[in-house]
Amino acid sequence: MCFISSSIYAQSTYYQGATVIDGTDNEPIKNATIIVTDGKISCVGSAKTCQISGQKNVINVEGQYITPGLVDAHVHFNQTGWIDGRPDGIAAPEVYPYEKTSMANLANPERWLKSYLCSGITSVFDVGGPFWTTQLHQKFAHSNDVPNIKAVGPLVTWVTVDAMQLNDEVYTFLPMGSIEEAVASVDKVRQSGSDTVKVWFLTPPEDKRDELDARMYAIGKGVKDSGMKLIVHATTLREAKVAIKAGAKMLVHSVDDKPLDQEFLNLLVTNKVYYVPTLLVHGGWTRGYSSVALNLPLPIDDPNGCVDQETLDNITTPERLSSVKPEWLTGVWAFDRLQSSGMQLSQMNENLLKVHNAGGLIATGTDAGNPLTLHGPSIYAEMEAMQNAGLAAKDIIIYSTKNGAGAMGGSSKFGTIEVGKTADFLVLSEDPLKDIRAFRSVKQIVRGGKLHQQSDLAYRNID
Ligand SMILES: [Zn+2]
Structure with missing residues (x-):
């Protein structure tokens, strides 16, 4: 009524x-x-x-x-959909000067925002990027020509990626070299106006795991004390459990190293943690590497013309990298990686069904901006991969709308x-x-x- x-x-x-x-x-x-x-x-x-x-x-x-409208709960505005946005993958400053790429992203965020809306995505969640990304929400708050935006700002991580630390103003990572440093990084994110801290909790070497766990827990406490929200990249079962115990409300990727166990599922469901599968981003990297290794431009999945010409030009000219490609990047390497990507995907599919069957909260996310995971249209293939994994369309619709809004903290407003x-x-x-x-x-x-x-x-x- x-x-x-x-x-x-x-x-x-x-x-x-x-x-x-x-x-x-x-x-x-x-x-x-x-x-x-x-x-x-x-x-x-x-x-x-x-x-x-x-x-x-x-x-x-x-x-x-x-x-x-669709919600993409995992994107990066400071990445381009090609290798130029990720110099930690293939460093090629002669061909793709990172500073230029990054400054172009800062100067024209509308480029991606248009691709999103064009593809039917009305809300996007940037889960890691320079401080400027946290200002986009405000900048476009009154525009109905772009999606609804949320961005968390720099990632807190124990990893150092010099190639992506552009300068003192534009950088993507904050350190967690000690407990004190980790807590100070949380405060830095808070000061930027972001209400969410993302930890890039890559799998540590075996002998570092315990001390990194302690820093993760310290971050969790710092986040909680300042009334913020914690989200975590953790793709190994052990680290994903630590993340949830530390207070994570969203895992931005699948667990892909082994089958999920009951302890994990209980943690995920009890703590109402969003699980974002990102089934295809790894395969996108593999295709990107293969394209360069084999000097072979790959077909672009853009059924509605939502990818801009500059991006298309970059993606379809892998030969530009032929003189600077690293020695390890051979055709043999690429074919091996294609095979391992397939194995990894089947593990992620199995885990996705386990989360679904346990009644866990799933939210669709692409990790757009990574090589060949294109801002906008990549959401179609991601949803189709979820369908191929065995989920019903009616559930995928909820995961790609209502749950995405929930992951962004926007359930009462949209989705x-x-x-x-x-x-x-x-x-x-x-x-x-x-x-x-x-x-x-x-x-x-x-x-x-x-x-x-x-x-x-x-x-x-x-x-
Ligand atoms: Zn990501």
Whole structure:
């Protein structure tokens, strides 16, 4: 039931006739009406529940499907989708001066934001980057031409990556060389205005594990004491458990080294920790390396023309790296890595099903910005990989909308099509409950109540 005073009819838009899948466990509503008023959903239901009476602004979406806008819960605005954004992978300053790449990202964040909205992604969570990323939310707070944004800022890590520490102002990592240093890094993140601390907890050498655990716990306490939230990159079962015990509310990747055990599943479910599978990012790196090793431009999966020309030019000219490629990067190395990527994916698939079956909170994330994990369209393949792993489309829709909002701390504001939520939703021409590939058929994107035709957001026309 919904009540609407006549005074707001004038500003309302009515989407009429679609099947609405609202991002919750509710059954789809056929031939539904959604009323959008002042950027929010003011009614959703049958034509009888949400009556249209005399107003003009009716959008006919008969025969189409409406879902909440997609949420990519793991991206990096300071990475490009190619190797130029990750000099720690292949260092090639002669071809890709990192400072130039990074400054271009800072100067033009709209480049990626457009790719996201174009692909049907209405909210993005940057889980690690320079301090400037934490200002984007504020900068674009009143724009309905970009997705809703959250960014955590620099990663706290025991690893040093000189190639990515650009200068004193633009850097991506904060140290945790001792307990005191770890706690000071937490404070630095807090001062930047971020409400979330991300720890890049790469698997430590065996003899360092205990002391790094202690620093992880100290970070967890510091985060809790300052009222912030902890999220962690930990892909080994042992470190992932330590992360949750230290207070992590989100694991930004799958555990991929071994099968999840009952202790992990209990920790994850009891502590309501979001588990973001990122099934394909490793394979993207492998394809990127292979492309360079073999001098072979690989096909780009961009069905709706959402990738900008400069990115396409970079990706399709791997030969630019041929004179500077490292010696280890051979065809044989690439084929070995393709095989190991396949093994790793099957472990991640198995673990994803375990988390799902245990009732864990799963949120879709791509790790976009990494080589060949492209800002925007990479979400389609990620959702399809979740489907291939054995998840049902109806669950993947929830994981890619409602749960993404939850992972961003935005459940009360967006992520579902419910009265009072921000009007972020998609019009698809195919049924996503039959096959998650239907998100490739996105035709219209409503962001904060503003209607965009997908083709208007594209960088290129796709016939
Ligand atoms: Zn990442």
